[in-house]
Amino acid sequence: MESYRILLTNSQIEYLSHQPENGMGYQIVDLTLKSGDVLMKKVVLNCSFLQLDDQEQLNVEDIIKIELHRD
Amino acid sequence: MIYKTYLSDTSKLLSLPETGMGYQIIEGKLFLEDKIRQYVVYNCELAVDLDDDFLVNRRKIIDKGFSNALNESKSLLINTDSIKIVTGKPTYETRLLSAYKQSKNKRHSGGKGAKENPKENTDGNETFVRVSAYENDKRIDFKRKRLIEGSYTTTLIDYYDCITTDDNPVDRYALPNDEPVRWAFYIKPAIRDVLQRGIVQPAFGHEGGGIEAFFEKGTSDNTLYLKKEYGVL
Numbered sequence: 001m002e003s004y005r006i007l008l009t010n011s012q013i014e015y016l017s018h019q020p021e022n023g024m025g026y027q028i029v030d031l032t033l034k035s036g037d038v039l040m041k042k043v044v045l046n047c048s049f050l051q052l053d054d055q056e057q058l059n060v061e062d063i064i065k066i067e068l069h070r071d
Numbered sequence: 072m073i074y075k076t077y078l079s080d081t082s083k084l085l086s087l088p089e090t091g092m093g094y095q096i097i098e099g100k101l102f103l104e105d106k107i108r109q110y111v112v113y114n115c116e117l118a119v120d121l122d123d124d125f126l127v128n129r130r131k132i133i134d135k136g137f138s139n140a141l142n143e144s145k146s147l148l149i150n151t152d153s154i155k156i157v158t159g160k161p162t163y164e165t166r167l168l169s170a171y172k173q174s175k176n177k178r179h180s181g182g183k184g185a186k187e188n189p190k191e192n193t194d195g196n197e198t199f200v201r202v203s204a205y206e207n208d209k210r211i212d213f214k215r216k217r218l219i220e221g222s223y224t225t226t227l228i229d230y231y232d233c234i235t236t237d238d239n240p241v242d243r244y245a246l247p248n249d250e251p252v253r254w255a256f257y258i259k260p261a262i263r264d265v266l267q268r269g270i271v272q273p274a275f276g277h278e279g280g281g282i283e284a285f286f287e288k289g290t291s292d293n294t295l296y297l298k299k300e301y302g303v304l
Binding site: 019021 | 210220222224247250274
C-alpha cells in the first residue's frame, strides 16, 4: 500500500514535541476529524509528518484533534 | 555441507515451485542411502544441508560468493526421482534466516521493549545515539543540547554493531518509514539521568532486534555532544 505524508500545523507539532515517542523517531496517534471520524493508530514522524495511506485523503485542516494513541 | 546439483536435478528443480523467493526446500534420498534428507536449494543449483550447520554454511556462501561456492562444492548425489518440495515448512527457513540475521548483524532476540523494563540511572560515561532521517530532529533540544522528554535512542555499542555489520537501521530499529537514516546524534547522559533499556520489538513489518533506550524525562542540559552523518564512525 502506498503512503503519503502531510505536514502538521505548528501547534500540533508543538503538542507532539512534548509527548513521548513510541519508538525512535515516531509516535502513534489518533486523529479526530471535522467529519466526526476518528482515525486510529496513525504514525507521525519527527513530531511533524503524519503518514497516511493513499486511500485516506486528508488535509491538515480536516484534523481537529490529535492525541497519542493509548492501548 | 554445500553441494552443487547435477544438471538433471537442476532441471527437475526448475519444474518444481519455489518455497520462497529464490530458494526451495526439498527432501530426497541420496544414492546408496535410505534416509531422507532435507536441503535448501538456491537458484536450483546450490544445495545446503538443512541441519544444525545450515547457518554456518549459508554464511560461507555469502562470504565466498555464490559462484565461488558453486565452483568449490562437491556434487549432490541425490536420486532425482526422490526429490520433492517440502511443504508446510517455509516458516522454518524464515526462522533460520532470522537467526542468521541475528548472528550476522549482532541483533538480539526476545526480551522486552524498553518501556517494559525497570528504570536505571546512567553511569555518566555511557554514550547513546539517536539515529534520524531529520537533521532538525524534534526530539533534540538544540538550544539546551539535550534529549527531550519521552525520547528513544540506542546505545553506542548497538549503533556501532549496526554500522560495522552493514545492517539496515530501518529494520533493526523497526522504524515505520523507509526513509534513509541520515543523521546520528550522540548523547552522553549525566549520572542523574534515568533510562529504560530493552530490545526493539518487531513492528511495521520489520524484525527489530536492536537495543533501544527510552528516556522518560529526557537528558540533562549539555548532554548532546556530537552530530554526525549516519554511518561515519
